[in-house]
Amino acid sequence: MESQSNKNFLTTLKKQGIVLAMILVYLVFFVISKQFRTFDNFILIFRQVATIAVMGAGMTYVIIGGNFDLSVGSLLSLCCVICIDLHDKIGPIPAMIVTIIVGMASGVISGYLCGYLRLNSMIVTLGMMNVLQAAAMMYTNGQFVQMADSNAWFTKIGKGSVGPVPISAIIMVIFIIIMGYYLNRSVYGHQVMSVGGNDEACRYSGINDKMVILKTFVLSGLSTAIGAILLCSRGASAQCTIGESYEFDVISGVILGGASLSGGSGSVYKTFVGVLILGILDNGFVIIGLPYYLQWVAQCIVILIAVYIDIMTKRKKGA
Amino acid sequence: MGKVKAFLSKHTIIPIWIVCFVLASIFVNGFLSVNNLFNVFNQNAMKGIMAIGMTFVIINSYFDMSTCTLVALSASLACGLEGSIGMIPGIIVALLVGCLVGCINGFLVAYAKINAFVVTLAMMLGCRGVGYIYHAEQSLIPNNTDMGWAFIDFGAGKVGPLSYISIIFIVMLLIAHYVLKYTTHGRNTYAVGGNENSAFNAGINTKLVTFINFVICGFTGALGGVLYAAFSGASTPTLGWPDMHMLVIAGVVLGGTKLTGGVGNIWYTLGGVMLLGVVDNIMNLLNVQTYVNTMITGLIMIGILYLDKVMMNKKTKKANLE
Numbered sequence: 161m162e163s164q165s166n167k168n169f170l171t172t173l174k175k176q177g178i179v180l181a182m183i184l185v186y187l188v189f190f191v192i193s194k195q196f197r198t199f200d201n202f203i204l205i206f207r208q209v210a211t212i213a214v215m216g217a218g219m220t221y222v223i224i225g226g227n228f229d230l231s232v233g234s235l236l237s238l239c240c241v242i243c244i245d246l247h248d249k250i251g252p253i254p255a256m257i258v259t260i261i262v263g264m265a266s267g268v269i270s271g272y273l274c275g276y277l278r279l280n281s282m283i284v285t286l287g288m289m290n291v292l293q294a295a296a297m298m299y300t301n302g303q304f305v306q307m308a309d310s311n312a313w314f315t316k317i318g319k320g321s322v323g324p325v326p327i328s329a330i331i332m333v334i335f336i337i338i339m340g341y342y343l344n345r346s347v348y349g350h351q352v353m354s355v356g357g358n359d360e361a362c363r364y365s366g367i368n369d370k371m372v373i374l375k376t377f378v379l380s381g382l383s384t385a386i387g388a389i390l391l392c393s394r395g396a397s398a399q400c401t402i403g404e405s406y407e408f409d410v411i412s413g414v415i416l417g418g419a420s421l422s423g424g425s426g427s428v429y430k431t432f433v434g435v436l437i438l439g440i441l442d443n444g445f446v447i448i449g450l451p452y453y454l455q456w457v458a459q460c461i462v463i464l465i466a467v468y469i470d471i472m473t474k475r476k477k478g479a
Numbered sequence: 480m481g482k483v484k485a486f487l488s489k490h491t492i493i494p495i496w497i498v499c500f501v502l503a504s505i506f507v508n509g510f511l512s513v514n515n516l517f518n519v520f521n522q523n524a525m526k527g528i529m530a531i532g533m534t535f536v537i538i539n540s541y542f543d544m545s546t547c548t549l550v551a552l553s554a555s556l557a558c559g560l561e562g563s564i565g566m567i568p569g570i571i572v573a574l575l576v577g578c579l580v581g582c583i584n585g586f587l588v589a590y591a592k593i594n595a596f597v598v599t600l601a602m603m604l605g606c607r608g609v610g611y612i613y614h615a616e617q618s619l620i621p622n623n624t625d626m627g628w629a630f631i632d633f634g635a636g637k638v639g640p641l642s643y644i645s646i647i648f649i650v651m652l653l654i655a656h657y658v659l660k661y662t663t664h665g666r667n668t669y670a671v672g673g674n675e676n677s678a679f680n681a682g683i684n685t686k687l688v689t690f691i692n693f694v695i696c697g698f699t700g701a702l703g704g705v706l707y708a709a710f711s712g713a714s715t716p717t718l719g720w721p722d723m724h725m726l727v728i729a730g731v732v733l734g735g736t737k738l739t740g741g742v743g744n745i746w747y748t749l750g751g752v753m754l755l756g757v758v759d760n761i762m763n764l765l766n767v768q769t770y771v772n773t774m775i776t777g778l779i780m781i782g783i784l785y786l787d788k789v790m791m792n793k794k795t796k797k798a799n800l801e
Contacts, residue, residue, distance in 0.1 A: 290777025453611035460605030
């Protein structure tokens with residue numbers, strides 16, 4: 161009986177290898193650095209990863225559906241400048257609503273192109289990346305946008321905290337729980353998984369696969385807009401290139417979380433863990449005073465090792 | 480006539496080119512001059528060289544995202560090593576590093592069977608980190624003229640209207656065409672890209688073929704980087720970041736090489752890369768703002784992909800009817 165439960169424990173451990181990896185990375189920095197050990201820093205990590213974690217939740221849907229969304233970085237820039245610019249003009253809540261609408265509209269466009277017209281998602285979202293980046297630049301004329309009052313209540317979303325817990329972290333956790341629940345428990349979530357696994361079979365079994373794919377992009381746009389609100393409210397200002405290369409961080413997080421790039425499987429919660437690993441590395445490298453660039457090399461090695469271990473365990477299971 | 484039509488619908492890049500060229504010649508002042516056209520060719524030769532390697536990998540049904548930072552890494556090595564070990568050895572080291580990156584990519588994709596997107600994304604970050612460390616946040620400027628001519632003389636040098644870089648591009652195109660069409664490796668690449676399992680069953684060493692293709696891509700990526708350094712006479716850590724690989728892949732795919740593998744040839748790549756170059760050139764001639772230029776390039780990418788899809792659909796429908 162005991163060995164049985166022991167075995168169960170081991171298999172769950174193997175399944176949660178990514179969580180173990182996160183704890184390991186955290187412990188290494190915990191031992192090395194005194195500053196890293198502080199409670200404040202622990203909280204800071206959550207504040208730092210909030211944007212990428214929220215975006216990662218949406219990206220997980222897109223990747224499970226068998227596509228990529230490379231446009232999220234530019235969309236983040238566009239949403240940030242729109243939100244900050246409109247905050248003073250039409251008030252914070254309408255500004256946030258407009259930001260979310262812009263994010264979802266961009267998702268509808270790339271979703272339509274990839275889902276209904278069946279164009280290759282990589283090139284389409286690459287094109288969208290250019291278009292949105294240009295839109296952000298045109299909107300601001302290449303200038304820096306800033307809020308008149310940098311202590312308005314809007315900035316509390318990014319800067320404020322309830323007790324010791326940052327508000328952005330609370331929003332992030334709620335959003336991730338909703339998205340994770342939606343993926344695991346709703347009909348739509350199961351449809352995304354099956355469309356990513358085999359869209360032809362889905363079509364024959366009566367699932368509107370085009371709509372399913374379109375919705376994944378809309379969710380990605382929505383989460384990017386929410387990420388943008390978290391990001392720009394923290395700085396009370398934005399720049400038209402603020403989101404440059406965010407897409408790589410987001411996709412790296414999703415990959416570390418073990419989502420299959422050919423579609424069909426993945427988990428929002430694990431993506432969150434993947435994003436956290438990258439966040440801890442980012443934070444830890446700066447604190448222990450290594451050159452910032454080394455972080456990219458470390459990121460490269462961590463991704464390769466994590467994916468390799470993942471593949472090896474899966475192969476053993478198959479054999 | 481039917482033959483011509485069939486030919487054009489098979490090679491969609493040709494009608495797209497003709498339409499683009501005719502419209503530009505009519506509506507854009509200064510486009511249709513020998514000088515301008517050679518200028519476009521010279522400007523895009525470096526991107527074209529990178530696209531040659533990418534074509535091999537894409538026909539092999541993978542793609543390589545590490546090119547964008549490999550460019551900066553190899554450019555920095557070529558510039559930085561010139562002072563210490565000389566120009567030619569520096570260039571050789573840069574190219575070898577490119578091959579090494581290609582080897583790592585190829586090994587992990589072909590032998591360890593890790594998803595190519597993940598591998599090359601990780602290598603992209605790795606090369607970026609190493610490149611920044613080597614640069615130490617500064618631009619590197621080679622200024623060694625011991626041999627009587629400097630690095631930049633090569634980049635700026637011309638034979639008639641063609642720059643030396645374009646001549647390298649043309650030579651590489653011909654070599655690539657020969658390799659893809661007339662050698663066993665080229666044939667195997669198409670076979671592996673089309674259906675890896677059946678290629679394996681037919682006795683092809685599929686892993687080795689994939690491995691070699693990634694090495695080729697690493698080599699051409701590094702060569703592109705070295706030539707960029709020669710062209711501008713300096714290297715910065717942000718060269719190629721963040722979307723050089725995307726432009727290269729877009730060029731290859733716009734030409735008609737399929738991302739699913741097994742279809743394509745080197746002349747498609749030439750057409751695709753030069754098409755992007757011509758669009759850029761037209762925007763410049765029309766005095767369009769940079770932002771608008773970026774936007775229109777994006778729209779055109781999507782538009783051409785759509786056109787290609789529509790033409791392909793028509794063809795398959797016709798085939799089904801027949």
